[in-house]
Amino acid sequence: MRTIKLGTSNLDVPVVAVGCMRINSLEKKEAEAFVQAALDEGANFFDHADIYGGGQCEEIFAEAVHMSPTVREKLILQSKCGIRQGQFDFSKEHILSSVDGILKRLNTEYLDVLLLHRPDALVEPEEVAEAFDQLEASGKVRHFGVSNQKPMQIELLKKHVKQPLVANQLQLSITNANMISNGVNVNMLIDESVDRDGSILDYCRLHDITIQPWSPFQYGFFEGVFLDNDKFPELNAEINKVAEAHGVSNTTIAIAWLLRHPANMQPVTGTTNIQRIKDCIKASEVKLSREEWYGIYRAAGNQLP
Template sequence: MRTIKLGTSQLDVPVVAVGCMRINSLDKAEAERFIQTALDEGANFFDHADIYGRGACEEIFADAIQMDSAVREKIILQSKCGIRQGMFDFSKEHILASVDGILQRLKTDYLDILLLHRPDTLVEPEEVAEAFDQLQSSGKVRHFGVSNQHPRQIDLLKKYVQQPIVANQLQLSITNATMITSGFNVNMENDAAVNRDGGVLEYCRLHDITIQPWSPFQYGFFDGVFLGSDKFPELNAKIDEVAHTYGVSNTTIAIAWLLRHPARMQPVIGTMNIDRLKDCCRASEVHLTREEWYAIYRAAGNVLP
């Protein structure tokens, strides 16, 4: 699989990340087959969070991959922390305790990347800086990033945090593309011109922060999958047409649409279906034309000014 550098780091990562939020829906044999398929496809980047399955997903993954030092060297592990029941928590104490729990469940001594999950408005960035320094100096975390943060939130962290922010995990799909749409409608009197994220797309490009789109097949906020949905007949017709041109599935084209953007994104897929996993990975080989990218964008109901 094609790789990119993650942010400003020297870490080469596959362009498709394997999200493990639903791995607890598989039994052990199924989980083993799924993970092996991902590795066979070159998708050795696995995304976790301490809240997925209340930690069970990390444990299931470690057991299924039969984690040991030899296995660990072949994979890239990312996890997230900061969400607690009824609140968000970026305190130093919580970050350090969360990482210890993550490492224990994943049966490893270190994370390649730690992301701060949903923004905590009570964040004390000085505490985050202390936590990051301690995690880096102890060897427990090698790279750091954020999730669902806009530019000013990132700048606030960067005022105190020494380590580069290498990734920002954000909701983005063909049907949830406000970060793109607002850029087409600058200073116009329509809903599409509403800047909902502070220009996070351009900010991440300017600062070499890798955008990791989550829910790349969803419309709304987990309202459903747009592929095959009767809510999006024109979009599905166009995706199917382009898929036929390349001899691939509609799943492949949906991911290829994200990969075509020059921001060098790394979509996080959430499927636990082996065939769909393979289709997602195949997107690495497809490079849509400008005409195809815009045709798909318009077919989703987006109107160019």
């Protein structure tokens, strides 16, 4: 699969990341088959979080991949921490304890990437910096990033954190594209022009932070998928037309739409279906034309001024 550099690091990563949030829905043999199918397609970047399945997803993945030192060196593992029951927590104590738990469940000595999951209103950047320094010095984490953060939140962290923040995981799909739309509709008196994220798309491009779109098939906030959904007839008709032209599935085109953007994004899948993960990975071979990209954008109801 085609690869990109993750942020400013020297880490080459596949352009499609395999999200493991739902892997606990699979039986043991199914999980083994799913992970192996991804690896067979060159998708060796797996995204986790300590809250997925209450930690169970990381354990299931480690068993499914038959974790060992030989296996580990072929994988790129990312996990996230900072969400607790009823609160967010970026304290030094919680970050360090979370990573220890993640490593134990994944049966590995280190993470390739650690992301801070959701912005903590009570964050003390000095504590985050101390935690990152300790994790880096101990070899437990090699690269760091954030998730769902705006530019000024990242800048606040960077005031004390010395490690490059290589990734920002953000909700983005064809139907959840405000970070694109607000830049297209500058100074227009319509809802699409409202900047809800501090121009995070441009900020990440300026600072070479890889955007990792999560829920690339969702509309709303986990309300469902837009593909083959009667609520989006025009969008699906356009996607299907483009899919037929390229000889691929509609799933492939939905991911290819994100990959066409010059920000060099790395979409995170959420499927546990083997054929769908293959279709997602196929998107790395498809480049949409400008006309195709804008055609899909407009068909989703996104306006051009």
